[in-house]
Amino acid sequence: MDSNNNITSIWDFFQNPIIMNLLIGVVYFAAIAAFITVLVIILMWMDRRVAAFFQERLGPIKYGPQGLLQPVFDAVKMVSKGNITPRNVDKLVYNLAPMLIFMTTLLVYAALPYGKNLTVVNLNVGVLYLIAISSTATIAILMGGWGSNNKYSLIGGMRTVAMIISYEIPFAFSLLGIIMLTGSMNMTDIINAQKNVWFVFLQPLAFVVFMITAMAELNKSPFDLPEAESELVAGFITEYAGMKFGLVYLAEYANMFSMAAIAVTLFFGGWQGPLLPSWLWFLIKTLLMVFFIMWIRWTLPRIRIDKMMKLNWKVLIPLSILNIFLTGIGIKLYQYFTGMGGV
Amino acid sequence: MDFNAIVSAVMSNIVFYLLAFIIIVFALMMVTSKNLVHSALFMIVTFLGVAGIYVMLQADFLAVVQIMVYIGAISILLVFGVMLSRRDNMDRSNLNNSFGVAAFFVAAFLFVIITRLMVATEWIGLVSTRPVESTAGQIADLLLGPNMVAFEAAGLLLLVAMVGAIILGKGVDQSK
Numbered sequence: 001m002d003s004n005n006n007i008t009s010i011w012d013f014f015q016n017p018i019i020m021n022l023l024i025g026v027v028y029f030a031a032i033a034a035f036i037t038v039l040v041i042i043l044m045w046m047d048r049r050v051a052a053f054f055q056e057r058l059g060p061i062k063y064g065p066q067g068l069l070q071p072v073f074d075a076v077k078m079v080s081k082g083n084i085t086p087r088n089v090d091k092l093v094y095n096l097a098p099m100l101i102f103m104t105t106l107l108v109y110a111a112l113p114y115g116k117n118l119t120v121v122n123l124n125v126g127v128l129y130l131i132a133i134s135s136t137a138t139i140a141i142l143m144g145g146w147g148s149n150n151k152y153s154l155i156g157g158m159r160t161v162a163m164i165i166s167y168e169i170p171f172a173f174s175l176l177g178i179i180m181l182t183g184s185m186n187m188t189d190i191i192n193a194q195k196n197v198w199f200v201f202l203q204p205l206a207f208v209v210f211m212i213t214a215m216a217e218l219n220k221s222p223f224d225l226p227e228a229e230s231e232l233v234a235g236f237i238t239e240y241a242g243m244k245f246g247l248v249y250l251a252e253y254a255n256m257f258s259m260a261a262i263a264v265t266l267f268f269g270g271w272q273g274p275l276l277p278s279w280l281w282f283l284i285k286t287l288l289m290v291f292f293i294m295w296i297r298w299t300l301p302r303i304r305i306d307k308m309m310k311l312n313w314k315v316l317i318p319l320s321i322l323n324i325f326l327t328g329i330g331i332k333l334y335q336y337f338t339g340m341g342g343v
Numbered sequence: 344m345d346f347n348a349i350v351s352a353v354m355s356n357i358v359f360y361l362l363a364f365i366i367i368v369f370a371l372m373m374v375t376s377k378n379l380v381h382s383a384l385f386m387i388v389t390f391l392g393v394a395g396i397y398v399m400l401q402a403d404f405l406a407v408v409q410i411m412v413y414i415g416a417i418s419i420l421l422v423f424g425v426m427l428s429r430r431d432n433m434d435r436s437n438l439n440n441s442f443g444v445a446a447f448f449v450a451a452f453l454f455v456i457i458t459r460l461m462v463a464t465e466w467i468g469l470v471s472t473r474p475v476e477s478t479a480g481q482i483a484d485l486l487l488g489p490n491m492v493a494f495e496a497a498g499l500l501l502l503v504a505m506v507g508a509i510i511l512g513k514g515v516d517q518s519k
Contacts, residue, residue: 018354093384125407125479132411138418139387146380146425154425161418168415185479 028120032109036254043253044071046287047294054298078249081242086148089239093147098240098247100140105251107133108258113187115271115279126187127179130262131172134217137255138164141219144248145236156235159225159305163216166312167223171213173320174206177327178266191270200267202330205323207267209316214259215296216312219252222300225308260289359399366392379424387417404479 045060045068052059060067085091111126113119123129138161145157179185181202182193190199200207216223227235237248264270264285273281303311366389373385390413397406486494 018351090380093380123403125403128404128407128411128479132407132415135411135415139384139414139421142418142421143384146421158422158425161422165415165419 028110032106032120036106036109036250039257040250040253041071041075043257043290044074046290047253050291050294051298054295075246078246079243083243084241086239088149090147090149093143094149094239095147095244097140097144097147098244098251100143101137102247102251102254104133104137104140105254105258108262109254111187112258112261113191113265113270113282115277115282118271118279119188122186122188125185127175127185127190127266131168131175134171135164135168141236144240148236148239150239152232152234153236153238156227156232156238160219160236163219163223163225163308166309167213167216167316170209170312170316170320171217173317173324174209174213175266176320177203177206177323180324180327180331187265187270190266191272194269194272198267198269203267203323203327205319205326207263209320209323210263210267211296212311212316214263215293216308218255218259218293220256220293220297222296222303223308224302225305256290256293257286260293261286263289355399359396362392362395362399365389366396380421383417383421383424386420387414390414390417402478404482 048070049059049067060070063069063073085094108130110120111123111129113122141160141164142157145153145155145160148154178190178199181199182190184190184193193199219225219227225235227237232238237245240248261282264282268285268289270285271278271282273285276284369385369388369392373382373389376382376385390409394406394409397403397409
């Protein structure tokens with residue numbers, strides 16, 4: 001009997017490309033989930049220590065070396081808390097929102113290049129995919145804000161929509177310059193194009209706009225208006241307790257890492273670097289970037305709600321459009337002087 | 344027939360009918376839901392299903408744009424839904440009206456047109472047998488090449504609409 005044409009063994013079944021892809025997908029998912037869990041524990045510790053450092057205190061140092069076990073204690077406390085659902089919430093929307101917030105975070109991790117040939121899915125439209133996924137997070141946050149049936153939560157959710165929808169425009173525009181330079185939206189192509197010079201040197205204006213808008217997309221101070229604790233209690237997460245709050249909290253730190261990873265990939269040459277293996281370079285650069293984000297976060301005070309919109313529409317969007325123009329002119333000049341391509 | 348080919352065909356059929364089922368069920372739920380916000384959320388699932396169909400057709404660029412434009416826009420819709428319908432009880436915010444007959448005729452008209460188009464199209468020639476390398480590049484070539492004028496006109500129209508909306512929103516300064 002020809003083993004290629006008939007089901008002779010269970011092994012044949014698993015060798016089918018579609019079944020194989022499904023299984024590999026499950027493995028990838030487990031790997032990413034484990035990666036995020038470990039990562040968030042480290043980031044939580046790092047955030048508290050960095051915050052303490054900038055505020056001239058010590059931060060958590062009691063449990064484990066340098067207080068590294070503190071997040072584990074926090075996590076155990078979080079899980080053991082009661083799962084409270086307030087009476088007048090919209091049950092389905094309220095309970096779905098934290099899961100969806102975390103899901104959008106997970107989806108971003110699928111497209112990140114962790115090292116040489118180390119990407120879960122190498123999408124042709126990688127950059128666009130990241131922008132699209134980060135825009136869907138808005139809905140999850142608004143669902144949480146609306147489903148909680150609480151005025152503060154709703155205002156927090158509304159602010160998120162107003163903020164993320166408007167900051168998305170300069171966010172996407174700042175990445176256009178890079179796409180123009182590489183001629184591709186594939187993350188791997190973008191990293192390969194930075195072999196000689198990082199895009200942060202070719203696109204300094206885009207990098208500044210990108211970092212400001214990235215802070216806004218992260219809902220982090222100075223753009224933490226959706227959860228401004230002095231005005232809105234805790235914004236859209238006011239009514240969440242226990243593990244539901246934990247998921248939102250987890251997603252926030254995971255988002256911080258993925259945003260830093262996007263910045264490293266697009267502006268700092270991704271996993272490229274001498275001597276050390278590529279995944280280590282990726283981790284080093286990204287953690288440095290995370291430190292930079294925490295630095296900004298713990299240094300600058302919150303921006304006022306009216307100034308936030310002004311900054312976006314009157315400063316960031318014109319700057320990002322200017323960057324596209326300058327990049328276009330730059331490309332044409334380069335082609336003219338090096339004699340590449342017709343002008 | 345090769346075993347692998349059978350599994351592939353079965354799987355793509357399963358995925359297609361699953362997506363189709365999701366699209367239709369959630370579209371119906373969107374129309375019948377009495378809660379405005381729930382309606383908008385059901386619409387998101389419908390759009391996600393359509394994006395899934397695009398992925399099955401290997402139109403990755405279109406799928407991502409579907410998610411970015413349509414699903415991103417729904418959050419705006421939700422905000423307006425919440426802001427414009429100030430009711431104590433959201434369960435009665437998406438009420439029925441008495442245009443059932445007119446709606447039936449419009450729906451029937453659209454159904455006839457779409458069915459007519461589906462029957463008239465030569466599907467066999469349209470299907471590309473080899474996988475497409477980069478859909479974004481091809482779309483860009485088409486939009487900025489032969490269809491340049493239509494593309495620019497659409498952009499201009501959108502700009503005019505946006506300026507009009509801003510003027511309507513702000514109101515004209517009467518003192519000048």
